[in-house]
Amino acid sequence: MIKVIDVHVHYAMLKFGTPHYCRRLKEMAKGARFNIRNERVEIEKIILVPSYPCHTEICGDAFYDDIRIIKENPDLFATWGEVDPNYCEDPIKELGRQYDLGIVGVKLHPVHKWFKLNAYREEEGGNIKLLRIYEFAEDHDLPILVHTGTSVGEGARNKYGDPILLDDVLKEFSLHRDQ
Known part of the structure; x- marks a missing residue:
């Protein structure tokens, strides 16, 4: 038996996904086991990615939809937090709410x-909200x-x-776990 932790599932996409995608997600939510290359695979944990289709003006995208799913099966599901550095009025407050609900990272x-990953730097636009997101993650030891x-x-x-836009971020923040 192969045990798998899937760290990137868009459960909220049930609203927008193909029939095959939606069926598979519903099976996973019930703890289904799958055969892959003649091996039995058990999904041990699913970390949800709260994401709607592109460029919504929702601060935390589908985060609160995902929280409802997690409450139905907390042993199987966890979630990433998400805030939009362009539209979220107070990313620290929002991330704090999400953190209190158990996010595993951001x-x-x-x-x-539509933002550059290094847009917090003054020469890249000085997006203070993005800076606060990185600082929050660093302060709370979140990947x-x-x-x-x-x-x-x-x-x-x-x-x-x-990915070169991450170069500044990786040099200026400690966003990894030493485990």
Whole structure:
């Protein structure tokens, strides 16, 4: 038996996903086991990524939808926190609420939210909200999951997915666990 922890499932996408995706998510929510390459696979833990389609103006995307799912099966599900550094009025307050509900880290989705990962730097625009998100993660020993690369989502701006934009972040913040 192979045990798997899936750290990137978009459960809220049930509202928008294909029939196959929706069926598989519902099976996973019930603790289904799967056969992959003739091996029995058990999903031990699923970490939800709170994300709606591209460029909504919702501060925490689908976070509170995911919390309802977690309450139904807390042994199986956990979630990343998420705030939008462009639209969230008070990212510290929002992350604090999410942290109190048990987030395992913070997800940043620059391709869907249209920001550069180093936009907190003055020469890159001085986005103080993004700075506060990194500081919160650092202060609470939370990892950050970052979407880099491309997205096919309607409204995605792939120019924000360049991983080189993480170079400043990795040099200026301690966002990893020493475990």
